[in-house]
Amino acid sequence: xxGEREGYLVRNPNAVLSEMSPGLRRFHDAHLEGILxxxxxxxxxxxxxxxFQRISGQVALFDxxxxxxxxxxxxxxxxxxxxxxxxxxxxxxxxxxxSYGADPGACELLLGAIECMEDSSIMMDxxxxxxxxxxxxxxxxxxxxxxxxxxxxxTGFAIAEAVFFNNELNLKQDLVLRLLNALSWxxxxxxxxxxxxxxxxxxxxxxxxxxxxxxETVSRCAFLTFRGPLRYAGLIAGAPTEDISVLERIGExxxxxxxxxxxxxxxxxxxxxxxxxAGEDITTGRRTLLINYLLxxxxxxxxxELIRILNSRAxxxxxxxxxxxxxxxxxxxxxxxxxxxxxxELTKQDVNRLQISDAQKQLLCEMSDFATVRRKA
Amino acid sequence: MLDxxxxxxxxxxxxxxxxxxxxxxxxxxxxxxxxxxxxxxEVIGQSRWAWDFESLSEGFSELVGPFMxxxxxxxxxxxxxxxxxxxxxxxxxxIIVILEYAYFASLIEDYYSFHDAFCEPDPxxxxxxxxxxxxFAGQYLGLYPRHLLIRNALKVDENTLIRTHRWIKNIYITWxxxxxxxxxxxxxxxxxxxxxxxxxxxxxxxxTYFLSPIIMGAIIAGWDEGRxxxxxxxxxxxxxxxKLRCERRAILGQLVPDLDEYHRKALLPITLPGTSFLQRxxxxxxxxxxxxxxxxxxxxxxxxxxxxxxxxxxxxLEDQEHxxxxxxxxxxxxxxxxxxxxxxxxxxxxxxxxIS
Numbered sequence: 001x002x003g004e005r006e007g008y009l010v011r012n013p014n015a016v017l018s019e020m021s022p023g024l025r026r027f028h029d030a031h032l033e034g035i036l037x038x039x040x041x042x043x044x045x046x047x048x049x050x051x052f053q054r055i056s057g058q059v060a061l062f063d064x065x066x067x068x069x070x071x072x073x074x075x076x077x078x079x080x081x082x083x084x085x086x087x088x089x090x091x092x093x094x095x096x097x098x099s100y101g102a103d104p105g106a107c108e109l110l111l112g113a114i115e116c117m118e119d120s121s122i123m124m125d126x127x128x129x130x131x132x133x134x135x136x137x138x139x140x141x142x143x144x145x146x147x148x149x150x151x152x153x154x155t156g157f158a159i160a161e162a163v164f165f166n167n168e169l170n171l172k173q174d175l176v177l178r179l180l181n182a183l184s185w186x187x188x189x190x191x192x193x194x195x196x197x198x199x200x201x202x203x204x205x206x207x208x209x210x211x212x213x214x215x216e217t218v219s220r221c222a223f224l225t226f227r228g229p230l231r232y233a234g235l236i237a238g239a240p241t242e243d244i245s246v247l248e249r250i251g252e253x254x255x256x257x258x259x260x261x262x263x264x265x266x267x268x269x270x271x272x273x274x275x276x277x278a279g280e281d282i283t284t285g286r287r288t289l290l291i292n293y294l295l296x297x298x299x300x301x302x303x304x305e306l307i308r309i310l311n312s313r314a315x316x317x318x319x320x321x322x323x324x325x326x327x328x329x330x331x332x333x334x335x336x337x338x339x340x341x342x343x344x345e346l347t348k349q350d351v352n353r354l355q356i357s358d359a360q361k362q363l364l365c366e367m368s369d370f371a372t373v374r375r376k377a
Numbered sequence: 378m379l380d381x382x383x384x385x386x387x388x389x390x391x392x393x394x395x396x397x398x399x400x401x402x403x404x405x406x407x408x409x410x411x412x413x414x415x416x417x418x419e420v421i422g423q424s425r426w427a428w429d430f431e432s433l434s435e436g437f438s439e440l441v442g443p444f445m446x447x448x449x450x451x452x453x454x455x456x457x458x459x460x461x462x463x464x465x466x467x468x469x470x471x472i473i474v475i476l477e478y479a480y481f482a483s484l485i486e487d488y489y490s491f492h493d494a495f496c497e498p499d500p501x502x503x504x505x506x507x508x509x510x511x512x513f514a515g516q517y518l519g520l521y522p523r524h525l526l527i528r529n530a531l532k533v534d535e536n537t538l539i540r541t542h543r544w545i546k547n548i549y550i551t552w553x554x555x556x557x558x559x560x561x562x563x564x565x566x567x568x569x570x571x572x573x574x575x576x577x578x579x580x581x582x583x584x585t586y587f588l589s590p591i592i593m594g595a596i597i598a599g600w601d602e603g604r605x606x607x608x609x610x611x612x613x614x615x616x617x618x619x620k621l622r623c624e625r626r627a628i629l630g631q632l633v634p635d636l637d638e639y640h641r642k643a644l645l646p647i648t649l650p651g652t653s654f655l656q657r658x659x660x661x662x663x664x665x666x667x668x669x670x671x672x673x674x675x676x677x678x679x680x681x682x683x684x685x686x687x688x689x690x691x692x693x694l695e696d697q698e699h700x701x702x703x704x705x706x707x708x709x710x711x712x713x714x715x716x717x718x719x720x721x722x723x724x725x726x727x728x729x730x731x732i733s
Contacts, residue, residue: 047554056554057547058588059609061580061617062573065558072557128509147490148560150512154486155553158546165539165546173535177527180542184520184527188420191517192437196429198513199436202506208429215426252425 017086019374021366028091034105035090038112039081042160046070054166055159073159076140076152080119083135088371089114089229095363096233096247099356106169107236113163114232118224120156121190123149128198129284175235182231186223193220200287204311208292217259218252225258226371227251239355246350250364253347257372260340263288264333265375267324279320285310289339290332294323297330344372378484379450379586381640382623382632382647389725391453399452399473406474407445410521411438420524440514444481451476454718455590461715463598471530472593475522479545480585483552484643485515490556491642491671519549533597540596548589555581559646563671566661567654567678575651579620580613582646587619588612591718604712611708615722618701622726624650625694628682645671653682653694699731706732 020028044051047069049060090111094104104111125131126139127149133139141149163169164183167176196216200208208216222228230247239247266281267290281288287295294306306326309319327333347368351361380386409415413430421428452473459465459472489512526542533541558578562570580588591612595605626632627648649671654660659681702723709719723732 052554055547056551056581057543057609058551058581058584059606059613060577061610061613062577063571064577065562065570065574068558068561069554072561073554128506145560148557150486150490151553151557151560154516155550155557158550158553161546165543167539173539176539177535180539181527184523185422188517188520188524191513191520192421192428192433194513195436195510195517196432198506198510199432200429202510203432203435205432209427211427212429215424215428218426 020370023363024366024370027095027363028087031091031094031104032087034108035087035094035111035115038090038108038110039115040112042109042112042163043074043078043081043116045074045078047074055162072144072148073152073155076123076144076149077116077120077156079137079140079143080122080134081115083137085115085119085135086375087115088367089118089224089226092226092229092367093233095360095367096230096239097237099354099360100234100237100239100243102233102237107233109163109168110232110236113160114224114229116160117157120153120160121224123153123156124194127153128194129280129286131280169236171236178235179232182228182235186228189219190221190223193217196220197287201285204285204307205287206295206307208287208295210289210292213287213289213292214256218255221259222252222255226254243354243356246353250347250350250354253343253350254368254371257340257343257347257368258375260289260336260343261372261375263290264336264340267327268333279324282309282320282323283313283315285313289336290327291323293332293335294326294330298326302326302329340372344368347372378480378640378644379454381644382586382619383725385725386450390457390721391450392457395453395456396448398456398470399448399477400446402470402473403446403448403477407442410445411442420521436510437514437517440511441481441485441518444485444518445478447477447481449477449480451480451586451590454587455594457718457721458591458594458715459598461718462594462600466532468530468532469597471525472597475525475530475545476590476593478518479522479548479589482515482519483549483585484640485511485518487556487643487646488639489515490560491645531597537596537599541593544589544592544596548584551581551584551588555579555584555646559649559671563669563674566669566674567651568660570651570655572652572655575655576617579651580616583616583620587616607708607712611705611712614701614708615705618698618705619726620647621652621694621698621701623647624652625691625698628653628679628686628691628694642672645675649675650678650682652697653686653690654678656693657682657685657690659685699728702726702728703731 017025017028047066049064049066052058052060052064052066052069093107093111093114097104097107122134123140126134127141127146130141131139132142139149140152143149144152161183164176164179167173171179193216196212197220199205200216218227227248228251230251231244234244234247263281266288267279280286281291291306291310295303298306306323309323312319314320348365351364351368354361354364383390409419411434413434416430416433417424417428455472455476456465459469489508492508523542523545526538526545529538531538531541555578559582562578588609592605592609595608600608623632628650632648659678706719706723709715719732720729723729
């Protein structure tokens with residue numbers, strides 16, 4: 001595995017999962033092999049002629065430099081995949097497929113594609129933030145440069161979509177079109193969310209409302225975490241129409257809770273499992289909920305100091321510590337936790353509206369607790 | 378852009394009527410995308426919370442606006458191909474927006490990828506947020522075509538819709554892979570690259586120019602997959618011929634010497650004199666450290682090629698260009714159809730003899 005070869009695999013993968021409930025952990029363990037098989041089939045060790053044909057649709061007239069193709073396009077995502085992860089997205093897909101009577105074993109390519117999309121897209125987050133670490137190893141742009149990480153991320157994401165645009169699950173045409181329609185809408189949401197966030201950060205916008213923040217966050221992240229997986233699994237499994245919209249809302253609520261938990265962890269990691277440098281949101285000047293909260297409620301003097309630190313993109317521990325102190329002083333963590341709990345509660349209310357078994361509802365609720373309250377990475 | 382790469386393209390290939398059609402369609406779409414109400418109702422859809430449209434406007438519309446009503450020349454190829462391949466219907470004009478936006482998004486991505494700030498040998502993490510903002514604005518510009526397609530702006534049947542969508546993704550992936558390979562080769566300073574590999578990557582790298590519009594025309598015209606595959610092969614030969622032509626003219630200093638910085642960088646994959654460099658085995662004794670920029674490599678290669686070139690080398694390059702164009706016309710004859718398109722291309726490339 002590339003991660004191990006380079007000596008970067010420093011995280012204990014079990015630590016990532018340690019806060020899962022026993023039931024969820026059992027479900028995870030039971031499906032892990034299928035998920036890993038799906039990833040291997042979606043993301044081969046190398047690009048050969050037939051794989052190139054499958055994803056590009058081109059007729060190659062000459063020999064290709066498949067080694068360079070593999071290194072440039074597959075390797076960066078592979079390095080992230082090899083470092084492990086929570087694999088919550090494919091796990092959710094399994095849960096929803098089973099809940100509506102479909103067999104996850106018949107959809108392994110989907111499980112793999114969802115995880116590969118996620119791992120390709122987080123490369124973009126990493127180079128946007130200039131981050132150093134991801135899952136305990138160096139970020140892709142640190143290993144392959146910005147252009148290399150960008151090309152690998154964008155192309156890798158498109159390759160992972162092959163399961164949909166090539167209809168590799170042999171679905172009916174109208175269902176394929178529904179999935180492609182959803183995918184198209186979701187990727188546009190992602191881009192708009194990303195544009196907003198970049199603009200707020202780049203232009204040091206200090207008046208972002210909670211509603212705007214939530215819209216940006218959900219647009220940018222909910223597709224992969226978790227609205228997309230829930231929606232696709234529901235559609236493919238033939239869930240009732242009324243359940244599809246509930247699943248989408250669950251995905252959004254789950255994402256908000258998950259994201260708020262992530263923002264809190266960024267500023268105050270609970271353990272080494274976090275696998276990233278603490279306080280990156282401060283050093284990148286990101287307008288997270290905690291930062292927006294302070295901009296709204298801090299005293300004039302504190303607000304001015306916060307703006308100075310954010311605008312300077314200060315990376316020193318003293319500056320980060322100062323922002324942390326302000327978050328504590330104004331009750332930011334408590335506010336953010338409360339909001340996360342509210343969304344966790346909304347998730348659970350919606351879960352109970354689904355036409356699935358009680359045991360599966362229980363697992364979904366445990367998933368929500370894990371994502372929004374218990375996770376440490 | 379095609380008029381920058383092919384002398385006489387506007388005058389000898391393009392039709393005035395198509396030019397007007399393209400300009401009108403792009404202007405109309407540009408206006409729609411600047412309209413927050415249109416964005417909200419037709420693109421974004423119902424929102425649970427609140428969008429910050431002011432930021433969206435400044436972070437997207439203003440950045441990509443200058444590209445949104447440009448005519449790259451690609452749509453002219455599409456319109457002429459479609460007319461010869463099958464029936465032209467007004468709704469097929471929507472492809473103009475799809476092709477042009479996807480193409481200009483790829484130029485923005487190229488500029489981002491080959492910008493010096495992202496290639497410099499700086500061990501510290503660097504962040505060029507303004508450029509990243511432009512990149513993501515470009516990314517949306519590239520996603521919008523798929524949105525139009527999948528909402529069936531073309532009014533085609535389900536099967537054709539899925540095929541056109543797949544082709545858009547195929548082109549994006551082909552283009553992306555070619556950039557990845559190019560970046561790897563830049564790092565190795567073109568050492569251990571074979572001529573064949575360079576040829577194939579050049580075809581992949583230029584897929585947005587001819588493969589994209591011509592194949593799109595065939596799919597919309599309802600050509601079956603077997604015939605489309607044959608057409609892909611034919612157009613790949615055309616692409617390679619054009620690439621060699623651009624390379625030869627770049628060596629001679631005839632290819633848009635007054636290109637601005639933006640276009641110079643974005644078009645580097647096309648003007649890189651790799652064929653001549655590899656043909657004369659002008660490689661460097663040691664591979665670089667992976668941090669050289671494409672712009673720097675381009676200059677070094679051009680200097681090396683120019684300092685060592687002989688008339689015979691240029692003649693060889695021109696021979697290859699003719700040979701590949703000949704393969705294109707042969708294949709097109711075998712497939713049947715599009716003789717007008719081939720003739721007009723031959724006309725502006727000065728290759729009338731090849732098809733006579």
